[in-house]
Amino acid sequence: MSFNLERTIKDIFSKEDNKFRYLLTKYLDMLFKWHEINNIVSSSDNDYVIKREIYDSYLLNNYLKGNSYTDIGSGGGIPGIVISILNPDKEVILIDRKSTYIDFLTLAKAELNLKNTKVVQRDVLKTESAFSTDVVLLKNFSNKTISKMSYESKFVYLMQMIKKSEQVSKAYMLTGSPVLKLSRECLREFSVNTQVITSPFFETKRIVAEVKFENTINS
Ligand SMILES: C[S@@+](CC[C@H](N)C(=O)[O-])C[C@H]1O[C@@H](n2cnc3c(N)ncnc32)[C@H](O)[C@@H]1O
Secondary structure (H helix, E strand, O other), X not given: OOOOHHHHHHHHOOOOOHHHHHHHHHHHHHHHHHHHHHOOOOOOOHHHHHHHHHHHHHHHHHHOOOOEEEEEXXXXXXXXXXXXXXXXXXXXXXXXXXXXXXXXXXXXXXXXXXXXXXEEEOOOOOOOOOOOOOEEEEEOOOOHHHHOOOHHHHXXXXXXXXXXXXXXXXXXXXXXXXXXXXXXXXXXXXXXXXXXXXXXXXXXXXXXXXXXOOOOOOO
């Protein structure tokens, strides 16, 4: 059977209301069309993107605590747009440094009428301005500066960068099993709580790592 977006969303998100399914379908329709030209998601297999990237982002929402979220390296809006649709009363900021993503995110925000959402073009590793939300989200954040680092070095580098923002009390990273092998030294520096999320679609499990920062306004 050929891929049908509406039917796939209806089947997978049967427990959610019509509004959620409508907005998600609209978002994914835009995302997949943009991807054909600008390559903005990790795979061209739409069924895989929904079952892995979107469904895992949907599950991530169950673990989030906090009132406002910044998704850094948001790319095509994963997980930020899913979190925004699920939390219309919470502020969501989507940050990326590349214009292609920013153009897409700006259009998606307008088309979905996401009044809670702000799109910001910024290089988070270069600029000194602080994050203004109490939570930072990350999924597959990577670039040339950090891609050659070991998993742990990258983790420490990113958490040290996020921690500089006094407003931020927690970071949530949707990640893979290497987070379960962080060294004692790293776990002494950061308070990390991990939860394995079980996907009904894949055997490979993803992990939600919650990192709490001390000495912050909101902790
Ligand atoms: C592998 S993609 C992941 C996108 C999305 N989070 C996902 O999981 O599909 C990494 C994203 O991080 C962005 N990025 C990399 N370095 C960045 C930086 N220093 N500041 C802001 N965004 C950055 C890239 O432009 C890209 O969109």
